[in-house]
Amino acid sequence: MATFKIGKVVLKSLFKKPATLMYPVVPRQWQERTRGHIGIDESSCIVCGICAKKCPANAITVNRNKRTWSIERMQCIQCNCCVEVCPKTCLTMENQYTEPGGEKVVDTFEIPKQEKVADGGKDSAGGGLTCNLEDCVYCGLCAKNCPCDALTVDRKEKVWKVDESACVSCGACVEKCPKKCLSLDGGEVPAADKKQADGATEPAYSRPEGEDGLRCKLSDCIYCGLCAKTCPCDALEIDRKAKTWKLNEDACVNCGACVNACPKECLELV
Amino acid sequence: MGKRTIIPFGPQHPVLPEPIHLDLVIEDETVVEAIPSIGFIHRGLEKLVEKKEYTEMVYVIERICGICSFGHGWGYCAAVEGAMDVKIPERAEYLRTIWHEMSRIHSHLLWLGLLADAFGFESLFMHCWRVRETVLDLLEKTTGGRVIFSVCKVGGVRKDIDNETMKEIVDTLNGLKKEIKELTDVFLEDRSVKNRLCGVGVLSKEEAIELGTVGPMARASGLRQDMRLEDSHGIYEQLDFEPVIAEEGDSYARCKVRIGEIFQSIELIEKAAFKIPDGPISVEVKGNVEGECVTRLEQPRGEAYYYAKGAGTKFLERMRVRTPTNQNIPALVKTLQGCDLADVPMLVLTIDPCISCTER
Amino acid sequence: MSYVTKSPWVIHYDGSSCNGCDIEVLACLTPMYDVERFGIINTGNPKHADVFLVTGSVNEQNKAVVKQIYDQMPDPKVVVAVGICANNGGIFKECYNILGGVDTVIPVDVYVPGCAARPEAIIDGVVKGLGVLQEKRNAMESGGSAAISAPEPTANTEKEEA
Numbered sequence: 204m205a206t207f208k209i210g211k212v213v214l215k216s217l218f219k220k221p222a223t224l225m226y227p228v229v230p231r232q233w234q235e236r237t238r239g240h241i242g243i244d245e246s247s248c249i250v251c252g253i254c255a256k257k258c259p260a261n262a263i264t265v266n267r268n269k270r271t272w273s274i275e276r277m278q279c280i281q282c283n284c285c286v287e288v289c290p291k292t293c294l295t296m297e298n299q300y301t302e303p304g305g306e307k308v309v310d311t312f313e314i315p316k317q318e319k320v321a322d323g324g325k326d327s328a329g330g331g332l333t334c335n336l337e338d339c340v341y342c343g344l345c346a347k348n349c350p351c352d353a354l355t356v357d358r359k360e361k362v363w364k365v366d367e368s369a370c371v372s373c374g375a376c377v378e379k380c381p382k383k384c385l386s387l388d389g390g391e392v393p394a395a396d397k398k399q400a401d402g403a404t405e406p407a408y409s410r411p412e413g414e415d416g417l418r419c420k421l422s423d424c425i426y427c428g429l430c431a432k433t434c435p436c437d438a439l440e441i442d443r444k445a446k447t448w449k450l451n452e453d454a455c456v457n458c459g460a461c462v463n464a465c466p467k468e469c470l471e472l473v
Numbered sequence: 474m475g476k477r478t479i480i481p482f483g484p485q486h487p488v489l490p491e492p493i494h495l496d497l498v499i500e501d502e503t504v505v506e507a508i509p510s511i512g513f514i515h516r517g518l519e520k521l522v523e524k525k526e527y528t529e530m531v532y533v534i535e536r537i538c539g540i541c542s543f544g545h546g547w548g549y550c551a552a553v554e555g556a557m558d559v560k561i562p563e564r565a566e567y568l569r570t571i572w573h574e575m576s577r578i579h580s581h582l583l584w585l586g587l588l589a590d591a592f593g594f595e596s597l598f599m600h601c602w603r604v605r606e607t608v609l610d611l612l613e614k615t616t617g618g619r620v621i622f623s624v625c626k627v628g629g630v631r632k633d634i635d636n637e638t639m640k641e642i643v644d645t646l647n648g649l650k651k652e653i654k655e656l657t658d659v660f661l662e663d664r665s666v667k668n669r670l671c672g673v674g675v676l677s678k679e680e681a682i683e684l685g686t687v688g689p690m691a692r693a694s695g696l697r698q699d700m701r702l703e704d705s706h707g708i709y710e711q712l713d714f715e716p717v718i719a720e721e722g723d724s725y726a727r728c729k730v731r732i733g734e735i736f737q738s739i740e741l742i743e744k745a746a747f748k749i750p751d752g753p754i755s756v757e758v759k760g761n762v763e764g765e766c767v768t769r770l771e772q773p774r775g776e777a778y779y780y781a782k783g784a785g786t787k788f789l790e791r792m793r794v795r796t797p798t799n800q801n802i803p804a805l806v807k808t809l810q811g812c813d814l815a816d817v818p819m820l821v822l823t824i825d826p827c828i829s830c831t832e833r
Numbered sequence: 834m835s836y837v838t839k840s841p842w843v844i845h846y847d848g849s850s851c852n853g854c855d856i857e858v859l860a861c862l863t864p865m866y867d868v869e870r871f872g873i874i875n876t877g878n879p880k881h882a883d884v885f886l887v888t889g890s891v892n893e894q895n896k897a898v899v900k901q902i903y904d905q906m907p908d909p910k911v912v913v914a915v916g917i918c919a920n921n922g923g924i925f926k927e928c929y930n931i932l933g934g935v936d937t938v939i940p941v942d943v944y945v946p947g948c949a950a951r952p953e954a955i956i957d958g959v960v961k962g963l964g965v966l967q968e969k970r971n972a973m974e975s976g977g978s979a980a981i982s983a984p985e986p987t988a989n990t991e992k993e994e995a
Contacts, residue, residue, distance in 0.1 A: 208663040212600060212655050222603050222864045226953050227960070234610075236617035236632070259529040260917075260924045277920040280948040282532050282623045283631070296617075303913075303945035303958035305965075307920060484898055485846050487877030490855040492847055492898070512894050514849045517930040524927055533924055539853025539949055583856065586863075602863035620853040620949040829851050 233298035238281040240301045241274060247293035248272060248314045249387055251374040254285035254294060266468075268423075273311035276301040290383060332365050332376070338384035339363055345376035345385060375466060409448060416472070417455055417462075419448050423469035430461035430470060475501040480814070484513050488591050488818040491828040495821070499814055507809040507817075509802060515832040522789040527553055527762055528627055530789065537794065538830040539620045540583060543576040544772040545794070545830075546625035552781035553627050553789070555766030559758055565629035566708050567749040571642075572616070572624065574738040574745075578646075579608045580773035581731045582653075584825050585660065588728070591819045592669045597659060604652055611642055629755025639746045646739045657732045661725075670725040674808035674820045677722055686804045687797045688775020689734065690824055693719045693726035700771035712744045724823045731825075734773075761785050774798055774825045796830035840872020841911075841963060844882035846902055848935065849925075850889025853949030854916035858886055866952045873959070879905040884962055886955075890918045891938050892930045903939045909969035911962040913943045916950045923948065 224231065233239070250272065252265040262278035263285060265271075279301075286294045301308060341361055346354040354376060355364040377385045409419040426446050431439040438454035439461060441447070462470045477500050484492030492513040498506040521533050534549040535542050547569050554561060586601035609619045615634050616622040624631050634642075660666055676686070681694040691698050699716035701709040717733035719726035762783025769778045775797025784790040801824045808820055847855045861868045862875055876882055879902045891899060903912070914935045917923040921934040935941055942965045945958035 205662050206664050208659045209597060209600075212659070213596070216600075222606075223867045223870070224865055226866060226956060231953055234614050234617075236615070237613060238617040238623075257529070259525060259532040261926075275921075277917050277944060277946050278923065278926075279946070280532060280536075280621075280623075280917065280924055281618070283617075284529075284532075287631075300951055300954050301946045303943055303954055303961060305943060305961070307944055308946070484895075485877075485879075485902060487875070490845070490847055490859060491852060492895070513892070513898070514847075514889070515892060515894070515930055516849050516890075516925045517928045518925060520929060521925075521927060536851045536853070536924060536948070539851045539856060542851075542853070599862075599864055602860065603865060606860075606863070606865045618949075619951070620857060827852070829849075 235298075237298045238283065239297050239299045240276065240281070241279060241285060242295045242297045243272060243312055244293040244295070245272075245312050245314050247291045248312075249291055250314050251290065251377055251387060253288050253290065253374070253378055256378070257284050257288045259284060270314045270316070271311050272314055273309055276308040276310060290377065290386065332367075332385065332387055334363050334365075335384040335386075336363065338382045340382055342381065344379045344381065348375050348379040409450065416452065417450055417457065418471060419450075420469035420471075421448060423467045424448055425467055427466065429464045429466065433460045433464035477505065482817065486818075488587075489821065489826065491826065493821075493826065493828050495809075495817075497809075497814070497817065502814050504809050504812050504814060504817060507806050509806065511802075511828065511832055513832070514829045518833055519792055519794070522792045524788075526787045527783070527789050528758075530792070531626060532623065534792070534794070535621055535623065535625075537796075537833050538827050540580050540827060541576070541772045541774060541777075541796075541830060542621050543572055543625070544770055544777065546622070547573060548768055548770045548777060548779035548794070549781070549792070550625045550627050551768040551770070552766050552779040552792075553762060553783075554758075555768055556762050556764045556781050556783050557627075557758065557760070558764075559628060559756060561629045561756060562753045563708075563750050564752040565754050567745050568630050568634060568754065569625065570708055570712075571634070571742055571745050571749075572612075572622065574742050575608060575612055575642075577773045578735055578738050579605055579612070581735050582608065584731060584773075584822070585656070585728075588819065588822050589660075591822050592666070594666065597656065600656055604649060604656065607645060607649055611645060614638065615642075626755065628758040629753075631755070633754050639749070643743050643746050646742060650736065650739060653735060657735075660728050660732065667725065669816075669819065670728060671723060673724045673816055674812060674823060675721075675723045676804055676808055680807060681722070681804065684803045684807060685800055686775075687800050688772075688825070689727055689730045690775065690801055690804060692716055693730045694722040695720045698776075700769050700776045703769065708745070709741075711748065712741055714741065724819065727823050761787055762789055772797060774827055774830070775801065777830075794833060796827070796833075798824065798827045798831045801826075802831070840874070841883040841959075841966060842874050842876045842881055843884045843886055843959070844876055844879050844902065844906070845886045845888075846899065848887055848889035848895045848899060848919065849892045849931065850916065850918055854888035854918070854947075857949050857952050858888065858915060858955060861952045861955055866956065868956060868959070880907065882906055883910060883966060884959060885910060885912045886915055886959075887912065887919050887935045888915045890922045890925060891932045891935055893932070896932065896938055899935065899938050909966055909973055911942045911966045911969070912939055913945060913955075913958050913962045914941045915945045915955055915958065917946055917948050920944045920946065 250265055250267050250270055255263040255265045259282060260278050260280045262275045264273050283296055286296050341356055341358040343356040346356045353366045374387055377387055409421055426441055426443045428441040428443060431441045438451045440449040457472055459472050462472060477498055480497045480499055482495040482497055484494050494510040496508040497504050518533055522530055525533060531546055531549055535546040537545050582601050582605040586598040589597035613619050615638060616624045616632060676694050678695045681691050681696055697716060697718055701714050717730050717737060719729050763785050765782040767778055767780050769776055777797055778795045780793040781789055782791040805824045812820055845858050860866060885906060914920050919935045922931055925931050943958045943962045945954050947954050
């Protein structure tokens with residue numbers, strides 16, 4: 204058995220250059236793939252909200268009406284999911300980490316309205332939703348998933364049509380398209396906002412203020428019925444043609460599943 | 474019989490970075506009984522499968538433990554792929570194996586450093602972790618993260634390693650071999666270290682079988698048990714793998730087994746880098762999960778198994794992880810009986826405890 | 834280093850964390866990042882410590898432990914929450930056993946983001962915490978001189994009673 208076997212290592216380290224990186228005096232050189240924080244290019248963003256849906260930590264919030272994209276830096280797990288699913292590749296993973304501080308940082312970005320770009324080969328339907336017909340395979344998944352039945356797709360005749368009066372630019376079809384040939388340009392004001400601009404100046408709710416429970420902002424509601432489909436207690440009744448939204452108070456357990464499912468974010472639990 | 478006192482150990486103590494509480498019943502400096510009490514890290518994350526889709530759940534499962542992070546990601550993905558009958562490309566299997574072996578090297582170096590710190594040899598702790606930083610730099614270069622890699626997904630892997638970087642990995646690891654040998658010689662041959670390690674915490678082969686120990690703890694007692702031999706995952710069959718086994722069953726033997734595994738992992742990475750085929754790194758996975766599947770994986774700490782069950786929706790119905798430390802805690806209680814009070818921190822470390830894995 | 838006047842000692846506790854941030858905190862002590870250049874030592878005794886590094890969120894069983902360590906530390910003290918789990922629960926926010934970030938139990942001075950937080954970020958966070966510590970120390974010294982004279986009469990009356 205030997206003694207002081209570590210002597211060799213200790214002597215070597217006396218004469219070698221120290222291994223310390225001398226941070227913070229010497230700034231750190233990042234590797235190429237280092238994951239630090241998420242950056243966004245506002246000019247390309249189309250406020251579709253897919254990044255917010257895919258974020259595993261729910262760190263991203265996208266408000267389509269106000270056109271803002273915000274991220275809670277203290278909730279982001281730097282998984283890179285949002286960067287990969289963004290249809291316009293406007294998100295990037297930067298190498299530098301978010302600076303620590305005394306408050307929980309929430310960064311909000313205003314997304315400017317985009318100019319409608321005339322693109323050869325694209326069939327512009329005029330309502331903001333466009334399909335790149337060169338890539339389209341007429342599978343019909345977009346029509347199946349449309350909550351407003353605004354799309355008509357015929358595989359044999361190779362026809363793709365959108366009913367712009369019904370389309371509310373919720374973006375569900377864009378997410379479902381397997382060939383990623385759909386996009387919402389967001390140039391025109393969607394139908395729901397037009398309704399609000401012409402009609403009531405104040406938002407209308409399904410129950411008066413001050414009452415607790417689930418309530419729906421009826422002025423934004425498009426009666427798509429997604430909330431009723433998600434409800435685990437069958438407490439909601441939506442009639443699209445009659446434009447009614449009804450809640451069975453006894454069955455509702457305030458779980459909030461419908462709030463997350465609503466594409467227009469018009470539900471809230473008070 | 475002397476007078477018995479109960480000494481509480483933990484949850485906050487300087488030797489282990491994790492909270493575990495042990496009530497030590499001692500009689501004149503000898504531990505007679507140890508009663509563990511866990512639950513400080515329980516987050517209940519297996520229930521999150523109801524709220525997060527199976528593609529997003531990888532990120533939660535990866536964060537069960539920061540040290541064995543890649544193993545958990547791989548196990549979960551393999552279980553879901555098994556339930557959905559998805560076959561991933563061979564290049565992805567090789568990449569996963571290489572990353573897992575690098576993860577094993579960094580985990581064992583971390584353990585060696587903590588063991589040295591536990592019996593007071595702080596400079597050895599510093600040297601082990603200094604060498605470990607080189608391995609972490611390689612991991613950051615290829616995956617983007619030092620601790621949580623986020624590189625496994627259902628259907629393959631998310632990032633690729635090109636040939637130049639592969640060569641750099643093999644060359645760097647081979648260059649590290651000499652430095653690691655110098656440090657591990659201290660563990661295995663230095664007289665003062667051997668005094669602390671030899672003959673302490675003996676677990677015989679029969680006791681190991683009876684208590685169901687797994688991992689290096691079992692291999693140090695003479696059991697030839699390694700999930701890499703079963704080849705339910707990875708490409709170990711093509712790499713001529715033989716586990717490292719020791720016979721004595723004490724802390725010295727466990728140290729020897731883990732040191733042997735470091736060098737074995739470097740060789741495995743070299744062989745895998747030589748044989749890796751070209752091709753895609755992932756397949757697209759769509760649809761819902763139907764059916765159930767169990768996979769077993771050899772993590773740095775032992776055998777872990779992953780059970781995934783789907784019921785036809787995007788959300789899994791049940792996800793269960795059985796981690797190796799969970800299985801080794803009875804062995805810990807057995808080895809603690811009859812040891813000195815001063816050896817307790819060191820014995821707790823020889824099972825390589827990962828309490829966040831145990832409690833999830 | 835000119836911006837550190839006294840060497841603060843650090844105590845580190847892992848709430849319900851995955852260990853990622855903990856090994857990065859320990860990596861700060863190792864030769865690559867070496868916070869011992871600034872005189873920072875990782876101590877095991879809360880009564881010796883100035884800076885409390887907490888990782889991981891708080892669950893029901895941990896609440897009492899975190900509170901007790903915080904109470905045992907002498908003033909002035911700084912709490913640094915390392916990693917997003919300590920900030921507001923992180924990816925485990927929706928779990929049934931998690932109460933939230935550390936600020937549900939004790940007041941936090943600096944938040945360090947990241948999953949897992951890099952050693953450079955932890956060093957930045959601790960340096961910011963040292964600034965807060967210096968402010969608190971100054972406040973104690975300037976406000977404290979008024980407080981020191983007040984208890985004297987009660988000490989005299991206690992002596993008389995005894």
